[in-house]
Amino acid sequence: MKLGVMNPVFGGYTFEEALKFLNEHDVHEMEIGAGGYPGDNHLKPAELLGNPEKIKEFKDLMAKYDVSISAIACHGNALHPNKEIAEKFDNDFKNAILVCEALGVKTIIGFSGCPGDCENSVRPNWVTCAWPEDYLETLEWQWNEKIIPYWKKTAEFAKAHGIEKIAFEMHPGFAVYNPETLLKLRNAVGDIIGANFDPSHLFWQGINPVEAIKYLSGAIYHFHAKDTRIDAHNTEVNGVLDTKNYGDVLNRSWVFRTVGYGHDKQMWNDIISTLKATGYDGSISIEHEDSLMSAEEGLEKAISFLKEVLIVHTAGDMWWA
Secondary structure (H helix, E strand, O other): OEEEEEHHHHOOOOHHHHHHHHHHOOOOEEEEEOOOOOOOOOOOHHHHOOOHHHHHHHHHHHHHOOOEEEEEEOOOOOOOOOHHHHHHHHHHHHHHHHHHHHHOOOEEEEOOOOOOOOOOOOOOOOOOOOOOHHHHHHHHHHHHHHHHHHHHHHHHHHHHOOOOEEEEEOOOOOOOOOHHHHHHHHHHHOOOEEEEEOHHHHHOOOOOHHHHHHHOOOOEEEEEEOEEEEOHHHHHHHOOOOOOOOOOOOOOOEEEEOOOOOOOHHHHHHHHHHHHHOOOOOEEEEOOOOOOOOHHHHHHHHHHHHHHHOOOOOOOOOOOO
16 A cells, blocks of 8 residues: 545645655655646646647656656536536546546546436436435436446546546545445446545445445545544534535534544554455545645644554465464
């Protein structure tokens, strides 16, 4: 396993400054946004595609600081019922695939997306109820008419340009939000589909990440190190579905935290150990979204914490067995 960082946290940094920060903290992988919600602050496909000199400059700068790319991120909603919005996300994702090809990156990360409830919708409709029956009818229409057809087509485009893994972040608000829906799409489209496993979105749904990792064994293609703190009092009053602003820390049922500030070291030991036991040996990519800490402090604490938790070396022979 290698420790990495997702780059939007370096929004105020130049690319070289971000790489220098990682090198100074003995971190040697970066997950880089190339459009969609993560933005393209450090990697603009329009500037690199078709420009070998720019591609070489980009690679040389990363090599200078001994940082490699774990994956390229382009989260969005290409299934948005507003066709202009959907087209923008779709173009971003395809351009991110092309820049993956240009840089020799085999893994792209994103969201599954969420359609509306019919062809005339203007906003996404995330179905969470089995009754009244309208909801299940909507869900069936979304999967059969929008979600599966789009990802079958996009997966073929990705394969044609060297992508081996499309890693979906299981995120509420989108069609793929838990292990069951991830495998539903994987079974429909093929094993190019896998998970960008981010426990922060699972914790508040009541999912045990350790059990979810076992359930998804072989289908985890990338990992986000981000934590969630669940407020017991607020949850007991209002449950976990919470639309208050993420900055309203005292009143929300849960908030995202730097690793170690939501769950203890034993939980993270178990998560990392289970990843290892199921064969995952890829990047552990820190995603900083903690409203109580600056980017620098959050990253430094996460890096220090995870260096104690990561399993870096191969175990070797069990001489005692």
